Amino acid sequence: MSKFTHIYDDAQLLQEELVAHRRYLHQHPELGLELFLTSAYVKKKLTEMGYEAVDCGKSGVLATVGGNSPGKVFLLRADMDALPVKEEVDGDYKSTNENMHACGHDFHTTMLLGAAKLLKENEDKIPGTVKLMFQPAEETLLGAKAMIDAGILENPRVDGAMMIHVMSGQPFKSGKVVVPLVGISSAASDWFELHIKGRGGHGASPNKAVDPLNIAAHTHLALQEINSREVHSSEPLALTIGVMEGGRVSNVIPDRALLKGTIRTYEASTREFVKKRVLEISQAMAQVFRGETDARIIEGCPSIINDEDLVNSANKYLVELLGKEEVLPITDVHPSGKSSGSEDFGFLSEVVPTLSLSLAAGNSLEGYDYPIHHPKVRFDESVLCRGAAVYAYMALRWLEEH
Numbered sequence: 001m002s003k004f005t006h007i008y009d010d011a012q013l014l015q016e017e018l019v020a021h022r023r024y025l026h027q028h029p030e031l032g033l034e035l036f037l038t039s040a041y042v043k044k045k046l047t048e049m050g051y052e053a054v055d056c057g058k059s060g061v062l063a064t065v066g067g068n069s070p071g072k073v074f075l076l077r078a079d080m081d082a083l084p085v086k087e088e089v090d091g092d093y094k095s096t097n098e099n100m101h102a103c104g105h106d107f108h109t110t111m112l113l114g115a116a117k118l119l120k121e122n123e124d125k126i127p128g129t130v131k132l133m134f135q136p137a138e139e140t141l142l143g144a145k146a147m148i149d150a151g152i153l154e155n156p157r158v159d160g161a162m163m164i165h166v167m168s169g170q171p172f173k174s175g176k177v178v179v180p181l182v183g184i185s186s187a188a189s190d191w192f193e194l195h196i197k198g199r200g201g202h203g204a205s206p207n208k209a210v211d212p213l214n215i216a217a218h219t220h221l222a223l224q225e226i227n228s229r230e231v232h233s234s235e236p237l238a239l240t241i242g243v244m245e246g247g248r249v250s251n252v253i254p255d256r257a258l259l260k261g262t263i264r265t266y267e268a269s270t271r272e273f274v275k276k277r278v279l280e281i282s283q284a285m286a287q288v289f290r291g292e293t294d295a296r297i298i299e300g301c302p303s304i305i306n307d308e309d310l311v312n313s314a315n316k317y318l319v320e321l322l323g324k325e326e327v328l329p330i331t332d333v334h335p336s337g338k339s340s341g342s343e344d345f346g347f348l349s350e351v352v353p354t355l356s357l358s359l360a361a362g363n364s365l366e367g368y369d370y371p372i373h374h375p376k377v378r379f380d381e382s383v384l385c386r387g388a389a390v391y392a393y394m395a396l397r398w399l400e401e402h
């Protein structure tokens with residue numbers, strides 16, 4: 001029996017306080033790296049708990065607890081940014097601006113504040129060190145990288161890291177914790193922009209012009225062949241063109257056209273191959289039709305990789321904490337075990353062993369109908385204390401056994 005099994009009881013005593021944190025954050029959603037109120041709130045609350053909260057990259061906050069007895073270093077990560085979505089849920093704590101915590105990052109921040117309090121109360125008993133990473137700009141995939149560049153994984157060096165993401169609008173009872181399979185669980189994400197240059201002219205004389213819309217149309221179709229003809233059929237790949245722009249008048253051939261799209265892959269080798277082929281194919285198609293394409297790849301983030309030891313540890317510790325019924329395998333959510341979404345926590349996976357858990361926070365059968373990112377999404381606050389307990393217990397038990 002671990003000496004930390006009281007953590008869930010302790011967390012439940014914090015529930016009211018956690019609801020207050022969550023409602024403040026929900027009312028004041030901020031975007032990207034510009035989390036002025038959010039970071040200030042987190043730092044104030046951490047300071048009140050007795051922490052020294054340190055700035056780490058723009059709008060990022062780092063706090064450290066434990067370290068009194070020798071041991072490893074475990075990192076717990078919560079993202080804090082919202083989305084530029086106008087909330088369509090009415091209630092006492094509706095967003096006060098044009099943004100919305102539609103991805104539940106107000107929950108993550110709150111749960112990690114709860115874990116901070118639980119860990120501080122047990123600081124003398126922590127068999128190692130816990131780093132708390134409050135991260136900005138997950139939605140824009142810039143925040144994790146910025147905090148790594150600012151040194152969050154060093155001094156002391158991190159030995160393992162985990163994150164939690166809440167889910168809503170799924171047919172799972174609130175509070176169930178979802179454990180990933182070993183290996184990749186989220187897609188790598190990259191963007192591309194194809195600036196196509198032709199030569200404009202009269203619509204009646206296409207022979208005297210170079211039609212960039214024609215090049216755009218052929219390029220759009222040609223890029224689809226990467227998926228159907230060049231990548232193995234067992235290898236998941238999504239290549240989507242979401243912007244196709246050019247021209248204003250029906251009888252004028254424009255000078256330029258623009259295509260913008262996203263690439264989602266899982267394996268690093270596929271990721272590199274597809275990026276290379278997008279550049280080659282788009283430039284070649286422009287040449288075929290006498291134009292030019294300035295093709296640009298904008299790097300997003302790599303996949304999350306779940307470490308074998310951390311996955312096995314999670315399955316053991318979460319059953320200890322919550323009971324077997326409360327722990328689900330990810331294959332209940334995604335039959336392949338992989339989400340097509342992206343998460344910039346993948347940047348940590350490139351450097352340290354990582355684990356990504358999900359927490360059900362709104363059952364579609366109980367009126368939580370909308371998925372994350374939707375302007376009508378709601379989340380079940382009753383799971384806040386559970387999320388805090390999961391963060392704290394995972395860190396304490398992992399350090400106890402490693």
Ligand SMILES: [Zn+2]
Nearest residue numbers: 103139372373
């Ligand atoms: Zn999101």
Ligand SMILES: [Zn+2]
Nearest residue numbers: 103104105165
């Ligand atoms: Zn999110």
